[in-house]
Amino acid sequence: MPPAHGTVVLREFVDADVAVGLDLSTDPYVPLVSTLPPHATEDRAREWVEQNRARWPTGKGFSFAIADAGSGQGLGQIGLWLDELPHGRASAGYFVAPAARGRGRAADALTAATAFAWTIPGLARVQLHIEPWNTASVRTAERAGYQREGLLRRYMEIGGRRRDMLLFAALRPG
Ligand SMILES: CC(C)(COP(=O)(O)OP(=O)(O)OC[C@H]1O[C@@H](n2cnc3c(N)ncnc32)[C@H](O)[C@@H]1OP(=O)(O)O)[C@@H](O)C(=O)NCCC(=O)NCCS
Numbered sequence: 001m002p003p004a005h006g007t008v009v010l011r012e013f014v015d016a017d018v019a020v021g022l023d024l025s026t027d028p029y030v031p032l033v034s035t036l037p038p039h040a041t042e043d044r045a046r047e048w049v050e051q052n053r054a055r056w057p058t059g060k061g062f063s064f065a066i067a068d069a070g071s072g073q074g075l076g077q078i079g080l081w082l083d084e085l086p087h088g089r090a091s092a093g094y095f096v097a098p099a100a101r102g103r104g105r106a107a108d109a110l111t112a113a114t115a116f117a118w119t120i121p122g123l124a125r126v127q128l129h130i131e132p133w134n135t136a137s138v139r140t141a142e143r144a145g146y147q148r149e150g151l152l153r154r155y156m157e158i159g160g161r162r163r164d165m166l167l168f169a170a171l172r173p174g
Contacts, residue, residue: 003116006108010064017074021045023097075100088124107143
C-alpha cells in the first residue's frame with residue numbers, strides 16, 4: 001500500500017507530473033529551494049520529473065509525488081531525506097502546486113510521509129526547516145503533529161541571503 005492520508009496518496013513521479021512542475025515553477029519561493037527554475041519550460045519541468053524519479057534508487061531518500069487519492073492527479077512533491085539516517089534523523093520538505101493549495105493537501109501529505117517514516121528502522125525523528133514568515137508551512141507542520149523546537153539563526157543561504165529557520169520535529173511514537 002502506498003503512503004496515504006485524507007485526500008492524498010504519495011506515489012512515484014509519472015510523465016504527467018510535468019504539469020505539476022510547470023505550475024510549481026510559477027511560485028516565487030519554490031525555485032529558490034528546488035531544482036526548478038522560475039517559469040520553467042516544458043523541457044526543464046520534464047527534467048525535474050526525471051530528477052525526482054532518479055532519487056529513489058540512490059538511498060538518499062524518497063521523493064514522492066503528492067497526488068489526489070481519487071483521480072491520481074499530481075498536486076505537488078514531498079521529500080523524505082535520509083542522509084542522517086545513521087544518526088536516527090530524517091528531514092522532510094514539501095511543495096503544493098499553486099492551483100492545488102488551500103485544501104490541506106500539504107498537511108495530509110506530511111502526515112502520510114511521517115507515518116511512512118516510522119516504517120524505516122532506526123529513525124527516531126523527522127525534522128523540518130521552515131522560514132519564520134512561511135505561515136502556511138508552519139500551519140502544515142502543526143496540523144501534521146510537528147512541534148516547534150527553536151530558531152536556527154542564519155542557518156542557510158537561500159536566494160543569496162543567509163536565512164533564519166524554525167526547526168520543527170516529529171518523534172517516533174511510543
Ligand atoms: C506551504 C504549502 C506546502 C502549503 O500547502 P497547502 O496544501 O496549500 O496548505 P493550506 O492551504 O491548507 O494551508 C495550510 C495552512 O496555512 C494557512 N495559510 C495559507 N496561506 C497563508 C498565508 N499566506 N498566511 C497565513 N496563513 C496561511 C491556511 O489557512 C492553513 O491554515 P489552517 O491549517 O489553519 O487551515 C504551500 O503553500 C507551498 O507549496 N508553498 C511554497 C513552498 C513552501 O513554502 N514549501 C514549504 C517549505 S518549508
